[in-house]
Amino acid sequence: MLTINVAVLLxxxxxxRLRRRTEARSRFxxxxxxxxxxxxxxxxxPTPAGQGILNIVGQLASGVTQASR
Incomplete structure (x- = not known):
């Protein structure tokens, strides 16, 4: 049986969609x-990968905030 991971499909x-030319895109x-x-x-x-990404982005954001002080 073939199963497709929804996250991979998305x-x-x-x-x-992002590889298409910008001029060819409508607002829709x-x-x-x-x-x-x-x-x-x-x-x-909610996945461990998502939590890891959130942790990395949070660390980057706090680093940028501290650097701008």
């Missing part, structure tokens, strides 16, 4: 891409 769709296409990226974030967030 990631492939995002990469495929841009909004659809944003919705797909948000859905990917919701799917990835």
């Amino acid at each position: 990631a492939v769709i995002v990469v495929w 296409d841009e909004r659809l891409t944003v919705v797909i990226v948000l859905a990917l974030g919701v799917v990835i967030a």
